[in-house]
Amino acid sequence: MKRRLLLVSNSTLHGGGYLDHCQQNISHFFGKDVKKVLFVPYALHDRDAYTKTARDKFTSLGYELNGIHEALDPVSAVRKAEAIFIGGGNTFRLLKSLYDNELVTEIKRRVLEDGVPYMGSSAGTNVATVSINTTNDMPIVYPPSFSAIGLVPFNINPHYLDQDPKSRHMGETREQRITQYHEEPDTPCVLGLREGSMLLVEGNTATLLGTTSARLFTREPVESVENGGDVFTGPGVSEEASSRV
Numbered sequence: 001m002k003r004r005l006l007l008v009s010n011s012t013l014h015g016g017g018y019l020d021h022c023q024q025n026i027s028h029f030f031g032k033d034v035k036k037v038l039f040v041p042y043a044l045h046d047r048d049a050y051t052k053t054a055r056d057k058f059t060s061l062g063y064e065l066n067g068i069h070e071a072l073d074p075v076s077a078v079r080k081a082e083a084i085f086i087g088g089g090n091t092f093r094l095l096k097s098l099y100d101n102e103l104v105t106e107i108k109r110r111v112l113e114d115g116v117p118y119m120g121s122s123a124g125t126n127v128a129t130v131s132i133n134t135t136n137d138m139p140i141v142y143p144p145s146f147s148a149i150g151l152v153p154f155n156i157n158p159h160y161l162d163q164d165p166k167s168r169h170m171g172e173t174r175e176q177r178i179t180q181y182h183e184e185p186d187t188p189c190v191l192g193l194r195e196g197s198m199l200l201v202e203g204n205t206a207t208l209l210g211t212t213s214a215r216l217f218t219r220e221p222v223e224s225v226e227n228g229g230d231v232f233t234g235p236g237v238s239e240e241a242s243s244r245v
Contacts, residue, residue, distance in 0.1 A: 002115030004029075005151055005201035007128055009158040009193035009210075011088050011121040019057050019121070022198055025209060027061050029200070030083055030117055036064045038081035042097035043089025043123040054087060074101045078110055088122025088158075091135040095127050096143035108149050118151060122158045125199075129155045130188050134181055136174075152201060153188060160192030160215060178217045189218040 006022075006029045013021035030037065037058055041050040051067035058065040065085070071077035078084070084107060086094070098104050110116040120128045126135045128151045132143075136159060163173040172180070178190050193199065197210035208214050 003112055003151065003201055003203060004115060004117045005111070005128060006117070006119040006198060007125040007152075007156060007193075007201065008119070008121040008198040009125065009160070010195045013196055017057075018053055021196060022210070023057075023061060025198060025200075026058075026119065029119065030063065034063065034083045034117065036066065036081075037083045037085050037119075038068055038077055039065050040068050040084065040086040040094075040098075040103075040124070041089075042069070043087055043091065043094035045093075050087060050089075054085070058085075068101075068103075074103055075106050078103055078106045081110065081116060083117040083119070084111070085119040086121075086124030086127060088124055090140055091123040091126045091132045091137045092139045092143060093141050094123045095132055095146075095148060096141050098127065098149075099144050104149055108151065111149075111151055125156050125158050125193070128152060131155060133187075134178060134190050152206070155188055155190045156199070157190055157192045160194050162194075175215075175217075182217065182219050189216060191216055 006025060008022055012018055019026065039051055039054050039058075041047040041054070044050045047067060047069045051065070051070070055065040066077075068074050068077050098107070107118070111118045118128065120126075123135070123137065126132050127148045129148050130150055130153060131146045131148050133146055134155045134157045136157070157174065157178060161174050163175065174192065178192065181187055181190065191199065192215040194212040194214060196212040197208060197214050200207045200209050
């Protein structure tokens with residue numbers, strides 16, 4: 001499988017600017033072969049302003065970036081893309097726009113069959129998974145399906161937050177909500193990506209990168225995955241953690 005993905009939990013880390021915390025990972029991921037990156041700004045309302053923010057950052061890294069909304073034919077833009085980056089925002093708005101523009105199947109084909117590098121941050125990471133059922137966002141619009149692009153056979157919860165023992169908040173914790181998700185039948189495992197972490201997927205191996213660890217949720221007890229650990233390995237990326245702490 002030609003799959004190459006960089007799935008980032010968050011685009012901005014406290015104390016830094018847009019994509020500052022992962023810019024070295026971005027440069028290493030896209031390398032020197034990629035010259036142009038196709039940016040998908042559908043998760044935010046102001047697509048022009050969002051594209052400018054992303055363009056400024058990628059220009060500083062040596063890449064040309066073009067917004068897909070600037071293209072006359074979005075499907076054709078995906079078919080010609082050297083690399084794809086889908087940014088964060090509202091996951092429901094993003095997925096609805098991907099379906100509205102008939103891009104879900106085409107992006108999946110380009111990434112899995114043609115080996116086009118795919119980067120996602122936050123909502124862009126959510127839509128790379130099986131479904132958007134484990135997003136943190138509000139359903140401000142309704143996509144025709146919660147099924148996502150399916151570049152990996154598991155779900156991700158970006159911006160994963162641990163319970164604060166000092167908090168007086170009595171609502172469900174993120175862990176409890178993911179546990180509730182697994183009470184439903186046939187749900188895949190969920191990787192809770194803390195802010196500052198990201199997942200590098202190369203073929204059938206997914207490795208955790210960044211400055212924080214992650215939590216792997218299955219129907220079994222929760223596992224912790226440390227930086228540099230292989231989260232999943234095996235055909236199609238199996239649902240077994242190969243490096244557990």
